[in-house]
Amino acid sequence: MTAPLDQHLPDPAAVPSEAVSDPELIAAGLAAEPTLTQPGLGRRTLESLRRDPVALISVLVVVCLAIVAIFAPELAPYNPLHAFPNGLAADGAPVHPDSTFLLGTDPNGRDVLSRMIFGARVSLLVGVVATGLASIIGIIIGGIAGYAGGVTESILMRLTDVVLSFPILLFCIALIAITGPNTRNVVLVIAFGYWTYLARIVRGLVLSLKEREFVTAARTLGVSHAKILRRHILPHLVPAIIVYSTLGVATSILIEASLSYLGIGVPIPQASWGQMISQGQEYFQTAPWLLIAPGVALIITVLAFNLAGDWLTDLLDPATAEIGR
Amino acid sequence: MTGEPIVDVTDLQVHFRVRRGLVGYQTVRAVDGVSFTIAAGQTLGLAGESGSGKSTVARSLVRINQPTGGSIRVGGTETARLRGQDLRAYRRRMQMVYQDPYDSLDPRMSVLEAIGEGLAVRGMARAQRRAATEDLLRRVNLPVSLTSRYPGQLSGGQRQRVSIARALAVSPEVIVCDEAVAALDVSIRAQVLNLLKDIQADAGVSYLFISHDLSTLRFMADQVAIMYVGRLVEYGTSSQVFGQPQHPYTKALVAAVPEITATGRTGRTRLTGEPPNPADPPPGCPFHPRCAVAIDICKTLRPTLRRKVGGQFAACHVAPDEAPAVSSQGATPGTPGAEPGPAIGTPSSSEVSA
């Protein structure tokens, strides 16, 4: 597999952390003009969706996927696990797409469309839960490392480095091979691989927030550390967390598909896109839809999450707006 | 006007450790033996170039930086080594107004929340905070309608007033203003300076007013201290220091102030060179490489603050000392009751620097 997407996430922590920041060395430049009154976030969201059709479509796709995933039993035409007798041609080959089976059948005579719909459920569930878990771990570890500094920071960041250096996919595969493939394990190993990126991002943000004058001001007012973290630091992390979680869902879905493709993801006979591709692989000369349908669904899903993440980046500006004015 | 000094800083040292090598450190003496006092209701102006340590002095007074040595007595209480609950209680007595009006207010907190945070620290119940916030806004000449605004909706001058109101929320005895007007436009700067003076007249707070702009200091300060590479080089009343500067560095600073006169730029004394790196200051008097009147001893022996002919203190081998006949009591800068003399000639500052 190629480098996972998360490897390329812009990393605020990449800035050399040892750089000296003597307040007196920062020149007393002229202040910029005050920004004009900004409309509320709700109105800005609608406005930017109206101006950006690509973002609108991607958000709609994400919403549709969520609906499909939630109402899979209601939306799917057939039971995804049922092998139809008429689902296989006389020679035992899968049936081409027709009016009965809109996307044809698989080598077991099961309806591909129904399996796709239930596959969406698996993809989203794994993507969202794994990312959520990773975010929580990442925020806690990154936040503590950034705010506490010193030895605590060194220990936590070396720990992060160790996990980061591990070949996560290989590690996941080994773990799952030993513990047995099930959805819970898939979620856990993906979360185990992904929290490090969030931890590094959160640590970088907290480090820079900690040096901001309004945090210093709160400290000199005598505000407690807990209150500073809750009121001055956490709210500024929200945009970054939203953006990187959205991108994280895309990454997690890809990893889940890869694991399932290798046969160690979501266990058979449950439907998963990656596993469908793996199964269709042998039939790609006679039944290309087995390969194309789940592949296209994967691309569209991941693309939609990536585009939504891009749009959120513009809207919330995790790196600058929250640090900016 | 006089009385016990509210702030009495003696031989303040703030050193930073910079990593060198695998386990080694190098010590940077950002502040190296600074002593001064501020009388109640008065203003001490502190001037110096980048890297002189003036902001570090400010930050160690409000305990953002931990002093390495020396004492900071506020209202008679030693505060340099307070921790935990005591430190939080102390913070209320000493507040700070920051340079950058765009960074010193949390962009996600409304004016009410920002000022209310200070009131909450003082223990005020939530119900009373709105009225108290409005009072504070009135004191800094802002309309009370601003309470629900966010910093992004305020101009630089308005933000700086909100910062002042937030500082006032805890009723401090001393406010440290670190380049508090440097980022403001000239016409706004005058408004804020006037406001600070009004507040002082009303509430009797003392200021440590830090600025690189000497004309602003002359307007604001009762006493003035000039810093160069971590130490005071001149210290006296505003009229002594600006009227008859004794240290050659102060003289050059005063001469370099661009005045609004159409007299051109000729015939002024100019400093050559740049301020030294605080991590590696020159031996002897740190100013000697840039000094026009330096003599041999300046290269080896670091001068201590001594009373000079104008009545102020200066750390210079060349500037003539005060004639012994003059009573030192009469010429004490600004606060006759608080004689800073003995506190200044501390042993560490008279040692020959390595």
Add this chain to the structure above:
Amino acid sequence: MTGWLARRLAQMIIVVFGVVTLAFLFAYIVPGNPARLVAGPNASPEAVASIARQLGLDRPLWSQYVSYVGRLAHGNLGVSFALQGRSVSGEIWHALPYTVLLAIGGVIWEIALGIPIGIAAAYRPRSIMDRFSTLGALVGLSAPPFWLGLMLLYYLGYKLTLFPLSGTGHPLIWYLILPTFTLGVGGAAWYSRMVRTTMLEVLRSPYIEFARLKGMPERTILLRHALRHVLTPVITMLGMDLGYFLGGVLIIESVFGLPGVGQLAYSAIDTLDIPMITGTVLVAAVFMVVMSFVVDVAYTLVDPRVRLSRR
């Protein structure tokens, strides 16, 4: 800089130790008795016990850890359970050339596709070229690599018979074109996006304005003044990718049937060959750690500002 280098090296050693410990713990917390795995399902309890003694499994954990680290220090990764009598390091050594070629090829595709496309997109933002490449980059990012590989095999290999279908042969490069491309295309998409963003940001900076004020032609500004700023993040990403690829790109190897380190690990997992699994995991992790060290050093050499702050 030597001080910084020493500290960074110490940091790297700590991380390597962490990785080794994690790999060790992994191998020994695995459910089931490794001795039984070695002895086979039909072995007598006595045989299993004797193998356990041979492997030192009866000793306390810390003592096993010490001898494990001691063996590692001599480059000894142990003996494979599944491939009787063969040393793990020897197997990895045989598989490594394929993985190295694959990794280098993938990185070459990333650079060759990503950087020019990114520059072209930044040169005229919002132009047709920009929009086209942005969309292409996003699709490249979102396509699952195993699916992309299969599609390439199907259309270019099977339908058009332009490329061999899978495995290895002569000339080897012929067999590597599709796998390396599949490997590099996702990264290339990232590179082009990152180059574009960085470039646009740099082009708004005061020093670019100053270069314009100097009257320098736009070409010089782009290639001499702006491009350098793109190189730093590219070096970071390149190094990390290389480190990652060198650990074995399991999916690509398995789609294209290349006998690299990834395949080795995969089949080891199939047979629960613990020494082989930990060996490959360890090798991959060490590549990663070393590359991130190399990247940091390269960073220091490339950017004079970083050099100053890292005394």
Add this chain to the structure above:
Amino acid sequence: MVAVEHLTVAFPARTGGGEVVRDVSFAVNPGERIGLVGESGSGKSMTARAIMQLIPKPGRVASGRVMLLGTELGADPKVAASSWRGTTLSMITQDPLSSLNPLVRIGTQMTEMLRFHRGLGRAAATARARELLASVGIPDPARTLSQFPAVLSGGMRQRVALAIAVSCEPRLLIADEPTTALDVTIQAQVLDLLERLTAEQGSAVLLISHDLGVVASFCDRLMVMYGGRIVESGPTAQIIGAPAHPYTRALMASVPSMTGDLPDRLASIPGSPPAGGVWSTGCAFMPRCPIARAVCATVDPALLTLSGAAEPAAGDGAASQGAADQGAADQGAADQGAADQGAADQGTGTDEAVQHAAACHASQNESWGRAA
């Protein structure tokens, strides 16, 4: 030599813009030192960028033009900007820490310009760069050439930027807040250097600053900007000695002095400068003006020569309220009073340009008796 004629720079309204520079006209004569003073958002930096034809997007020159030696800049797309930018006109900007490319050696940043504009070879360009660095007071120029900007202090970097800007002996050097980010002693050094270099080469200087003190000590002639317009212009001595516009007066009074008696309070201007780009009709300073009249709210006063400066006898003619030709016409309020054409045309010629002029309804009446 350089003439700015009725220049208006506008940003699209949706970006929160508007006209940030409005109807600005002035001329720079060879070898002249001219100052442009104003607060943030007054349009002074944008005026400079408009001269260099480098207005940041999405801004644009909405009307007016910039003439260089009789040719309009940017009129002929075949004439590359590099034919005059950096050679005839050059500019240094405020932030010395970021105006040099941190990843390019100082030598390259200097020689690339000499090689491109002057066609010098590598060795000749390097030799010239060394001379230039020495002339701006950089110790060890040869070594500095091979270094990166990060090793230099802010003051040293601004010296290098200055050396680059004068390396092709420009006819006009625009210096936009060149010393604002520097310490006061370094500031004086850099200004001295600017003075010496431009005097040696006979270059004119347009010095832009928020600090009236800096500009007054350096320039022969001043222009004061407020709300995108020039509100007062004239010889330095006349403006400093007898400021005509209430804004200029207030600006001078709000800066504490180093000499003389200390006031208890500083004279301050109430309110804040306009947020930039969005103006009501009438004088932009009106809301803050202590001497505003009814007419100030509706008619934007034109920049009129104060006849009192040149010909005291004719003072009354120019000083009539609303004596604005362009301003009144633009606002559709030409009936506000008879325009004195001769005095109203602040013009671009040498003679008019050095006369004291102000854009204020009230002060044109009242102040001149006092000044004369």
